[in-house]
Amino acid sequence: xxxxxxxxxxxxKTRGQQVTLSxxxxxxxxxxxxxQQTPGQGLQFLFEYFSExxxxxxxxxxxxSGRQFSNSRSEMNVSTLELGDSALYLCASSxxxxxxxxxxxxxxxLLVL
Amino acid sequence: GENVEQHPSTLSVxxxxxxxxxxxxxxxxSNYFPWYKQELGKxxxxxxxxxxxxxxxxxxxxxxxxxxTAKHFSLHITETQPEDSAVYFCAARGSNYKLTFGKGTLLTxxx
Numbered sequence: 001x002x003x004x005x006x007x008x009x010x011x012x013k014t015r016g017q018q019v020t021l022s023x024x025x026x027x028x029x030x031x032x033x034x035x036q037q038t039p040g041q042g043l044q045f046l047f048e049y050f051s052e053x054x055x056x057x058x059x060x061x062x063x064x065s066g067r068q069f070s071n072s073r074s075e076m077n078v079s080t081l082e083l084g085d086s087a088l089y090l091c092a093s094s095x096x097x098x099x100x101x102x103x104x105x106x107x108x109x110l111l112v113l
Numbered sequence: 114g115e116n117v118e119q120h121p122s123t124l125s126v127x128x129x130x131x132x133x134x135x136x137x138x139x140x141x142x143s144n145y146f147p148w149y150k151q152e153l154g155k156x157x158x159x160x161x162x163x164x165x166x167x168x169x170x171x172x173x174x175x176x177x178x179x180x181x182t183a184k185h186f187s188l189h190i191t192e193t194q195p196e197d198s199a200v201y202f203c204a205a206r207g208s209n210y211k212l213t214f215g216k217g218t219l220l221t222x223x224x
Binding site for chain 2: 004041042043044045055058090097098100101102105106
């Protein structure tokens, strides 16, 4: 099976802009989780989607949002970008919900100037 | 919420030696503990996981042990090789069904 894919791989934005990241899970996987990875904070959970519904949410401001489509693909949106949003954004898919065995995508590296 | 502490933050060993990375967690209801390896510029990859009804699991040179009473779990790598050099993350799934990660251990295996 093809692995988890993410697009784009790299993004440069300026403060105040918004950005949309995309994640395609492994075929048959219905859960997609998103994480922010930074050198100082490690991997931090953003949210999980299962069957097009947000099932769980981390401690991030409302500027971070997401959605999942009927084919399980997921998008993450960050509005009003801040310098501190610069990070590697990883998505992970799993067959079921609830943070079971997760398989990560390559990530989208976002740089906010 | 769940809190996961990981030690050490950096670990340097000679090729052939063993490496041990330790994690503690706070949520006594945590029931799933995966370990991920992330090479430079690559995605995290699951290398081994353990559930709360098991005390130890082994896969070739890698083993994980879990002590539920003390709320800690450890990764053991034997006969280390240069290709084991990477950042290793532990994680715990708490009662809120979220995975909380440790901050990572940079393992360097010197030839």
